[in-house]
Amino acid sequence: MLVKEVIAIFKSLDTLTLLNQESLEQVVNSLALKINEAWNANTRKVNITKHSKKVWNEDCNCSLNKYRELRNLENWKSFKRIVKSTKRSFFDIKI
Numbered sequence: 503m504l505v506k507e508v509i510a511i512f513k514s515l516d517t518l519t520l521l522n523q524e525s526l527e528q529v530v531n532s533l534a535l536k537i538n539e540a541w542n543a544n545t546r547k548v549n550i551t552k553h554s555k556k557v558w559n560e561d562c563n564c565s566l567n568k569y570r571e572l573r574n575l576e577n578w579k580s581f582k583r584i585v586k587s588t589k590r591s592f593f594d595i596k597i
Contacts (some may be wrong), residue, residue: 507540557585557592 515533520526565584569577 504544507544510538511540523528538592557589559588562588 511533515529517529520529561579561584565577565581569581
């Protein structure tokens with residue numbers, strides 16, 4: 503939904519009135535404001551609760567992002583391995 507809104511915002515830009523630096527700044531500021539409004543309308547605030555995943559750490563994030571970028575089986579296996587070892591470490595400390 504957000505991408506479609508941003509595309510519509512770009513399509514609605516009036517670039518014919520760009521005659522000087524001031525008009526360019528007005529258009530850019532208007533664009534930033536509209537994108538910010540679309541972002542705020544389509545995102546949700548994350549609440550950390552007692553059911554949140556406390557085992558998740560930066561290694562998990564990095565591994566997941568790497569998998570999402572490349573989408574190959576080796577990165578998926580690496581991600582699963584890191585999550586498993588992170589969980590094991592977390593619960594070893596808890597026990």
